[in-house]
Amino acid sequence: MTQTPPFFTYRVLVVDDNEMALRTLRRQLEDEGFYVRTALNEAHALDLMREERFHVAVVDLRLVDSDLENRAGLRLIDDLHAIDPTLAAIVLTGNADFASARRAMDQTRNQNAAFRLWTSPAFKFLETTPEDLLILPDTIREAFERVHGINLGLRIEYPPDFIDTAMKRMRLQAESSDDLLRFREEVDELLRKLFRDWEYLAIEPVTANPGYSRAMVFKAMPSGERGQGEVIVAKIGAWTLIDREIRAYRAYIRGLAGNFVPTAIEPAWRTRSLGGMVYTYAGLGGDIHDFAEDFHASDPDSIASLVDTLFRRTMAWQTRRGARVHQGVNLRALFFPLLRLQPDELIKARDSLADGNDALSLESGKLRVNGFALRDPVDFALNTHLVGDYAETNAHGDLHIHNILIDDQRNAWLIDFANAAAAPLFYDHAFLEMSIRIELVATEDTSLLAVWASLLTSLDGNITPLPPELTADSTIIKAHRAIEAIRRFVMRGRADEVRRALRLYWMMLFFIALRLTTVRFLAPACKRHALIAAAFLSDALSGD
Numbered sequence: 001m002t003q004t005p006p007f008f009t010y011r012v013l014v015v016d017d018n019e020m021a022l023r024t025l026r027r028q029l030e031d032e033g034f035y036v037r038t039a040l041n042e043a044h045a046l047d048l049m050r051e052e053r054f055h056v057a058v059v060d061l062r063l064v065d066s067d068l069e070n071r072a073g074l075r076l077i078d079d080l081h082a083i084d085p086t087l088a089a090i091v092l093t094g095n096a097d098f099a100s101a102r103r104a105m106d107q108t109r110n111q112n113a114a115f116r117l118w119t120s121p122a123f124k125f126l127e128t129t130p131e132d133l134l135i136l137p138d139t140i141r142e143a144f145e146r147v148h149g150i151n152l153g154l155r156i157e158y159p160p161d162f163i164d165t166a167m168k169r170m171r172l173q174a175e176s177s178d179d180l181l182r183f184r185e186e187v188d189e190l191l192r193k194l195f196r197d198w199e200y201l202a203i204e205p206v207t208a209n210p211g212y213s214r215a216m217v218f219k220a221m222p223s224g225e226r227g228q229g230e231v232i233v234a235k236i237g238a239w240t241l242i243d244r245e246i247r248a249y250r251a252y253i254r255g256l257a258g259n260f261v262p263t264a265i266e267p268a269w270r271t272r273s274l275g276g277m278v279y280t281y282a283g284l285g286g287d288i289h290d291f292a293e294d295f296h297a298s299d300p301d302s303i304a305s306l307v308d309t310l311f312r313r314t315m316a317w318q319t320r321r322g323a324r325v326h327q328g329v330n331l332r333a334l335f336f337p338l339l340r341l342q343p344d345e346l347i348k349a350r351d352s353l354a355d356g357n358d359a360l361s362l363e364s365g366k367l368r369v370n371g372f373a374l375r376d377p378v379d380f381a382l383n384t385h386l387v388g389d390y391a392e393t394n395a396h397g398d399l400h401i402h403n404i405l406i407d408d409q410r411n412a413w414l415i416d417f418a419n420a421a422a423a424p425l426f427y428d429h430a431f432l433e434m435s436i437r438i439e440l441v442a443t444e445d446t447s448l449l450a451v452w453a454s455l456l457t458s459l460d461g462n463i464t465p466l467p468p469e470l471t472a473d474s475t476i477i478k479a480h481r482a483i484e485a486i487r488r489f490v491m492r493g494r495a496d497e498v499r500r501a502l503r504l505y506w507m508m509l510f511f512i513a514l515r516l517t518t519v520r521f522l523a524p525a526c527k528r529h530a531l532i533a534a535a536f537l538s539d540a541l542s543g544d
Contacts, residue, residue: 010034011053012140015045015076016060016092021128025058025136032137042076049083053182053272055148056140060128061093077121084272085117088147090139091125114246115239115270118147149269150189151196158203163187165205166216170237190236190276193269198222206233206405207290215241217415219288231288233279233405233415242268242275245418252394252420260314260413279415286408292401295440300481302410307432307485310404310412315396315428320493323391323425331386335511338397338423341518343382349517350378353524353531359446360528367535370447372454375542377534381514384542390504395423400435426490426501430508433486437533438516442475444525446532452476453536456483457506463487503541510537 012034016022022038029036037052039045042063049057057080061073077089123143126132144150159165163184167173172183195201202221215237222232235242249265260281268277295303311318335341354362359370366373396403397419405413437456443449448470455464463484470476490505491498516522516530 010140010144011055012036013039013045013048013054013057013080015039015042015057015063017041017063018060021060025133028133029137029140034137034140042072042079045076046079046083049080049087053084053186054087056088056090056123056143058090058092058136058140061091061125074121081121085113086148086270086272088118088123088143089121090136090143091122092128093125094128114243115268115275116149117270123147148189148193149196150192151198152192154192154195154198155200156188156191156203157201159205162203162205166236169214169216171214186271186274187236190269190271190274193271194234194267194276194278195220195222206288207293207402214238215416231285233281233284233288233413234276235279235415236274236276239270239273239275241418242270242277245416246277248397248420249417252422253396253417256317256394260411262414265417281413284405284407284413288405288407288413290402291404291406291412292440294406295401295436295475295478295482298478300478303478304481304485306406306410306412307482308488309410310432311429311486311489314412314414318393318395318425318428320391320425320497323393325389325391327389328387329390331388331507331511332381334390334424335508338421339511339515341381341511341515345518346378346381346514349527350376350531353517353528360532367531369450369532369535372450372536374535374539377510377514377531377538380538380542381511386507388504388507389500390424392422393425393427395421395427397421397423397427397431399428399431401432401439404432424504424508426505427508429486429489430505431512433483434509434512434516434530434533436479436482438513438526438530439522440475441473441479441529443473444528446528448473448476449529449532450536452480453533456533457536457540506537506541510534510541513537 010033012029014022014025014029014036015038016025017040019040022040026036026038037048037054039048045057045059048054057077059073059077059080063072063076073091077091080087080089123146124139126136126139163180166187167180167183191201191203200223204219204221206217206219215235217233217235220232220234235245246265246268249262253261254264262279262281264280265277266280268275270276291306294306298306350362354360354367359368361368362376365376365379367376368374396414396417398416399414403414403416405415407413441449441452451467452470455466458464463480466477466480470480487505490501493501513530513534517527517534519527522530
């Protein structure tokens with residue numbers, strides 16, 4: 001483990017149209033140890049703000065002598081916040097500008113922000129008197145403490161490769177040592193915001209697998225005067241991604257939560273480009289790993305039991321009871337935006353995967369897989385009139401093998417809610433089934449995958465026992481048992497309910513399989529498997 005000191009420098013931007021005043025302020029603040037950049041006008045200040053990251057901006061409200069209403073100074077503060085809303089603004093004002101400064105302080109912003117942000121455009125105003133300017137350095141430190149909330153005393157330990165791993169998971173590339181340093185500084189600052197109430201923090205990745213969310217999920221063990229804190233699961237990534245997840249969680253998951261879904265995502269902080277949040281669980285602790293790791297380490301019975309626990313306890317809110325029913329729905333119009341499907345991407349993926357290799361080819365409008373001549377799934381998706389009814393529930397929206405965490409008591413906990421949405425009942429079940437099928441099965445033999453896909457596409461929903469040629473692969477055995485456990489939930493209810501649910505379930509599996517053919521970070525063999533699964537499903541749905 002590496003113990004890190006703060007990678008921190010107070011970064012201050014000073015804007016004043018008086019060049020002599022600007023030089024004086026710069027010398028004063030640099031003598032206090034601050035990193036200082038100066039600008040004489042709005043345009044220069046905005047250029048500097050776009051190029052660099054600052055914590056505090058000191059802005060002379062009267063940037064233009066003839067601007068008696070101080071529109072330039074007030075506009076600049078708004079424009080600086082548009083670039084970085086975490087910036088703390090300190091306004092310098094003369095006696096004549098007191099009313100304008102007060103109006104700036106009295107406004108409110110960021111009322112509905114996902115992150116903790118200062119709600120006034122200006123943190124504080126100081127008059128341009130010798131007495132007030134003397135306390136400017138202390139006012140900057142106060143702004144830093146109250147607006148940014150960074151705990152410089154926090155001792156942090158994390159693995160030596162933590163920063164490099166975080167960059168890889170966020171799909172970022174450092175083009176220079178300066179880029180790496182800036183990223184390291186911003187990650188360090190974000191951690192000191194998220195865990196500002198603690199004295200010591202030890203960090204470990206939850207899983208060795210990067211997943212697909214362009215973010216870093218990690219386990220944190222904080223401690224301080226209050227003693228050892230509970231194990232915490234936190235996440236950092238691009239602020240836009242974290243913002244989206246917090247808003248989706250608030251809209252679709254909060255309030256439905258049981259013991260194994262976060263009761264809150266709090267605190268949530270951001271820096272210039274990064275965002276971070278803490279999943280608030282009740283009782284999470286011990287060894288934590290994801291579903292994929294558990295799958296490889298467990299036997300088929302344990303996997304089936306875990307799936308049952310997931311849908312019976314963790315996601316118990318998803319039931320037919322009280323669900324809103326939609327009738328006569330255009331299913332293509334429903335699933336294309338829900339899964340972010342693009343026709344050109346689907347066509348490109350199909351043509352690339354069905355290239356004649358591995359006994360998988362597209363001939364005369366049919367997808368040929370080891371002797372099976374199947375309906376072209378992309379043509380089916382784009383050109384078939386697909387209409388159906390569905391019951392609506394609040395869904396996780398992206399339930400795959402890397403965003404289900406398993407503790408040492410074999411409880412299942414959920415993370416990653418960026419795609420939470422109102423969706424058809426059993427949408428999450430279908431998503432997890434297809435993720436298990438495509439991502440966890442080891443064989444790349446298309447003949448075996450075709451036989452297995454045929455068994456899994458029985459229109460009555462019953463799963464045929466595995467034939468001998470498939471039992472040689474332990475991952476198929478485990479996946480088959482997991483899918484049996486998933487489908488037991490789908491097939492509960494009256495016969496007419498089950499019949500309608502199964503047809504929609506095949507539709508969801510079909511569209512999700514198509515989605516997986518386009519995921520850039522899946523291996524080509526997994527994408528071919530997804531195309532095979534989609535072809536068998538489209539063939540079955542064409543004749544139902």
